[in-house]
Amino acid sequence: MSTAFLPAVFGALIVSGLIGMVYAMIPAPPKPPKPARTTTPFGRLGSWFVRLDRRTRMLMIGGAVAGLLVALVTGWVIAIVLVPAAIVGIPPSAPRAHAARSGTSRDVP
Numbered sequence: 001m002s003t004a005f006l007p008a009v010f011g012a013l014i015v016s017g018l019i020g021m022v023y024a025m026i027p028a029p030p031k032p033p034k035p036a037r038t039t040t041p042f043g044r045l046g047s048w049f050v051r052l053d054r055r056t057r058m059l060m061i062g063g064a065v066a067g068l069l070v071a072l073v074t075g076w077v078i079a080i081v082l083v084p085a086a087i088v089g090i091p092p093s094a095p096r097a098h099a100a101r102s103g104t105s106r107d108v109p
Contacts, residue, residue, distance in 0.1 A: 056088060059087050060087075063085075063086070063088060064084050066084075066087070067079045067081065067084055070083055
């Protein structure tokens with residue numbers, strides 16, 4: 001290698017750094033305004049809760065109350081989270097699917 005190689009590389013790095021600094025000084029175009037959000041008393045969590053359908057909201061509220069009662073009776077604080085998750089997470093068709101597999105039906109008298 002020649003002795004002029006390293007100064008040429010360092011000079012190119014300095015020039016590219018200066019070009020980057022000039023480019024960074026160019027002002028960016030203004031951003032468009034964000035759409036207005038509907039605010040709820042609970043912020044983003046409240047807007048997520050409002051978007052749920054009525055049945056899921058009722059299941060979550062009922063599950064939270066049941067979880068709170070289980071936590072008060074047993075002392076298992078984790079029940080406040082697990083009971084609503086189980087109630088909402090268990091599909092409503094679970095008994096019908098089991099009845100269909102076993103050949104029985106609840107609709108027949």
